[in-house]
Amino acid sequence: MRHITFLLFIILFTATTSCTDTEMQEVRNQFPSLEYSIAIHGGAGVMSRDMPVETREAYIRSLTEALTIGRDMLAEGASSLDAIETVIRFMEDDPLFNAGRGAVLTNTGTAELDASVMDGRDLSAGAIAGVKTVKNPISLARHVMENSRHILFAGDGAEHYADEAGVERVENSYFITDNRRRQLERAIERDEVRFDHSGSSAAGDFPDSDNDRFGTVGVVALDRDGNLAAGTSTGGMTNKRFGRVGDSPIIGAGTYADNRTCAISGTGTGEQFIRNAVAYQISAIMEYTGASLQEAAEIVVHEKLNEGDGGIIGVGSDGSIAMVFNTPGMYRGAANSEGLFDVRIWD
């Protein structure tokens, strides 16, 4: 009986393995000569399809501009690190997104920003949590990665680090928009913690719904030298408690990059991303089972996370792109050296 079970196990395992192998071959054949690839996100959540046309167009326009910046840099031979930093800075500066200017507010009415970046060449990484005066948190995270022996600085320590790093500083009021202030007031009235931003409410002229939530921006890229990089930047959740650290500054949770597998940036319920080590888990599945990026991302987003938790974008070492989410929508875009250029909000 044990022998039969064992035989069945081998047959089943072999079948599964050969299937995966074939599928991987297919994915690679689809992109025989990808020289570069890039994917971006501006948050996942319940974005109503009844969103006003001007709101939708504002997002599409901004995502298109962000993706164009990154795509053009990569086409011209820029490193994936330079490309993701530049694109994330653009999105941080755009008040549409819950990162940098336009970030949501904590329960004390301030903007506290998190960001992280990882270099797939050597797994070097940098991250900051809870900064209040750094105009572009992603650039400070990169400074930590490239100039510090450490990976993560939090709170006052991150501000001190910024003093020495010489990055551009602003008053906390720079980050705060009228829409975010109203969003906080409504959240406090309801005594709820709202995750990240909602696309619709951020545009100001569309009412909040209890469902439209989540935010964060992230970019992943493969450059012409075959190097992967990932970065994520966020203002966290509306009405979050002072000092709460989500997944965005946690290497392995919200951000991961390894040249041998993939580069990942996530967006959604940070706690779920932390306890499931979402970004790293996708890389681990690829490394240890030989699964494709798409297969690995689907396992984590659809089988490990709960419905509504959020989504990820990823670029594989072969240039393949995955954009997987379990929310109704995710602001996102993807481009590559084969002419792909696609910006979407819903399925």
Added chain:
Amino acid sequence: MRHITFLLFIILFTATTSCTDTEMQEVRNQFPSLEYSIAIHGGAGVMSRDMPVETREAYIRSLTEALTIGRDMLAEGASSLDAIETVIRFMEDDPLFNAGRGAVLTNTGTAELDASVMDGRDLSAGAIAGVKTVKNPISLARHVMENSRHILFAGDGAEHYADEAGVERVENSYFITDNRRRQLERAIERDEVRFDHSGSSAAGDFPDSDNDRFGTVGVVALDRDGNLAAGTSTGGMTNKRFGRVGDSPIIGAGTYADNRTCAISGTGTGEQFIRNAVAYQISAIMEYTGASLQEAAEIVVHEKLNEGDGGIIGVGSDGSIAMVFNTPGMYRGAANSEGLFDVRIWD
């Protein structure tokens, strides 16, 4: 040609799979009826074998007492969570270890403490980083896990959280011992960042060496109900920069627990543990390849980390125990329901 390659691949894969399967069976057969298991560590590093007898005995005595507390609790049917919290509190209170009282000092001369805890039943987790007035950081981490919607609070936010949680508070001076103050002065003179504690210097009468470093305490356990839990607590590194967050409060890096696989606590160069997602990676290897705890831990500690980075303790869902390190020594102990009771410093 492709068919032959494919056939070879199947044969090879089948062989590998059956081998792993057999090995796992062996590990289980070694421990046919483990009702509970516990492992503890008090830091890994270069502990000189010339350590004075009284220093060595102090560590062995403290580790033995800590292990006895945990073993007895588990024998009496306590939950793994209660056992790990109680043992870590004991180690936090003992100035021998770099956690709680006796923690090393930052470059500003204060103690900043980190801790995390994870429940293998449902992947719930809690962590705090950079608290300065919480007597037992592990208990605050557990409070976050059980009473908050969040996982990680850092810096001032963690202090605010402690205000509401009602945990025992102390002046920062409570944590500071004369030995740690002298250790900091020496480190500042040398302008070096020293990781965690060294067993020898902590005992006060043995000179620091550039090599004896690393610290942190951690406990992992399997209880009679089959539930795994892991916890880690640390003062970080001597002369570390204010606000630096290491791996100990990062779920997936320094701590992980999943009833389906294992419970892990790590100690060593925090940045290396973060970028390799060490604790979670061991769980992932078990989950996705069927490797045993020992096999998975050896892959991560010996193949992913660099020599000298540190070590881990782990308990598997079958009660197996792994204690793997790439430093000359690790303060550690292991006990189980079959009568194992072992405390060691070196190989």
